[in-house]
Amino acid sequence: MDQLPSSFSESDDPSDSGAPRSTASFARTQVSQWPDGERPWQKLLSVGPSALSDAEVLSVLIGRGTRLSKEIVTSVDIGRELLRRFETPAGISDRPVLELTRIPGIGKQTAARLTAAIELGRRIDSGRAGSRVQVCNPEDVAGVYGPLMRDLKSEIFKIVFLNTANVIIGDETVSEGGLSAAIVEPRAIFRSAIGRNAAAIIALHNHPSGNPEPSRADVKITRQIASAGEVMGIPLHDHLIIAGTSHTSLAERGVFS
Template sequence: MAVKACNNLHKKNVPYYDRPRERLLRLGAVQLADAELLSIMLRTGTEQETSYELAQRLLAAFGDLRGLAQASHAELTKLKGIGQVKAIELHAAFELGRRVVSSTHEQRTVVRLPRDVAELMIPEMSHLTQEHFVCLFLNTKNHVIGKQTVFVGSLDASIVHPREVYKEAIKRSSASLICLHNHPSGDPTPSREDIAITRTLREAGELVGISLLDHIIIGDGKYVSLKEQGYM
């Protein structure tokens, strides 16, 4: 009871107008610090700390919001004050944020340069902890008409098969396509395997009449275009 009483006293010592929810109502969400916004999501703290203090501890544990967004369910629930429900709610909130960013970028559906593709896909792919091989399908005007994750896991030429890639392209009546995959290490430098896969896919595209325009590797906020590097 003494701990609870102390915690309640601590909360009472925070002026009503300085609490995160009230500050958001008065000032707008954009004016709040990361820990304040996070405390609103958490809703409650522990017997020893407020939701704001728990939010501060979470950010300290994972370095920043990006680190927190990448944390696994197991990593989150190891921390005192984060149970199954809070961990699930955090995952859901960060995924919604990623989808908002992704949908905003996808409104620019015309891609003409590797930079256009990178700006479209970096928000979605740079945080992934496993390799994802993704295809963007384009029409004759370079509008993105579809997107498909073909494979998740360590890339291998025998796994990322041209049959799967071009089956999707044909199904969507694509004029061309762009392939992407991420390097979880953050370094987008292409490997020999990446180069081999690119050449295999390009040759297959020539046979079926659907051009492979580029293969782009996404790193931590960076990218490499294999076309720009002269591998295509």
């Protein structure tokens, strides 16, 4: 097992500037042996999660530390190492589960727990945590799906299914591609739409490059889906491109009528 780097210390956590300095004195003892009020989970319960540094929040999710080369490594230490390697919590969210297991002290279960917590945050941020959402404009759609798609490293193409009141009744990823483009089959889209009894659909895909401008391929597939929707009686309301925190509506661009 790899040893922790010698730079693995209090200063490596960029979020710790506001953390109690007394925590540093306990950096090499088990968290369970820290005085009351210093343990991250106790601090969370007593004063709330906003009082925790990024490393301490990660520590609560990590749960237990480990021992490497006869040295105790606390869960806070492991949280700091995550931040040292990936810089920010957002940087951690971009990483596959197996990459997180390369951090000393993080096994598959801990990596899965971290990833699940990040995904839950995305879903809460998107407003889709267990509720059905009505969408009336491109901003509504981007507000729901932007948090779920903006950090993806490969391009995916989703179809959102709507009822007659423009309430989202489901969605489906119909294609996954590389960073360049995704291949979309209109027949598969409307097969799913009919199966879900959708009254209308919205298409959306992400641009991992961060460029919100539609490509010629984007325009072409949009017109193909819109034409097929007219024939099927299931109109395409819009096609959104999610690019980082921005988005582009092809309906607003007049790409299809």
